[in-house]
Amino acid sequence: MRAKSETRRQAILEAASDVFQEMGFERATMAAICERLGYSKATLYNYFSSKEELFSAVAFGATEIEFQATLSALNTDVEDMTKALEDFGRGLLTLLYAPDVQAVRRMIVAEAGRSELGKQCYKLGPVRSEAALAAFLQQAMKSGKLRQADARIASLHLRALLESELLDRFLFQTLDQVSAKEIRSMVQRAVAMFMAAYGPA
Known part of the structure; x- marks a missing residue:
């Protein structure tokens, strides 16, 4: 279960990285990242509470x-x-x-x-x-x-x-x-x- 959760988190980070690079931080939205992934907003917010938190994870995780x-x-x-x-x-x-x-x-x-x-x-x-x-x-x-x-x-x-x-x-x-x-x-x-x-x- 933990491995699956980490795999999903990594998928979110990769999709978010693409969206931030393509759209910039201001125009990027959590909805756009969800659409890229095919995940619900509830799933995304279960891992990251805000766009700022997600961006920080993308920026510093890499x-x-x-x-x-x-x-x-x-x-x-x-x-x-x-x-x-x-x-x-x-x-x-x-x-x-x-x-x-x-x-x-x-x-x-x-x-x-x-x-x-x-x-x-x-x-x-x-x-x-x-x-x-x-x-x-x-x-x-x-x-x-x-x-x-x-x-x-x-x-x-x-x-x-x-x-x-x-x-x-x-x-x-x-x-x-x-x-x-x-x-x-x-x-x-x-x-x-x-x-x-x-x-x-």
């Missing part, structure tokens, strides 16, 4: 493995801080600036002021990433690998540096696909600046 892999670079036992931060940075930018993830992020930004979607996605993405990164930096500060500072602010500075060469182009939709070589160079520059500010004396 990238959760990559998200966790990115966070795994934040190993508190690491000796080389520069390498650890570069590994994290490459993973983060590769994830955030993949074409399909860019499309989802734009939908979230466009809808954020009209519903609870922005708050939900903020908690699932940036808040989780910031907490993990701040904890890692705090540990590095305690062990003398970074200078003492507010770890949360440092995590925000690092994130801003990592995205500094891409964010405006992303927001104004002038960003083409970013190559692995470009990401590597951007991350090296960002981490060098971060270490210049936060590296041990």
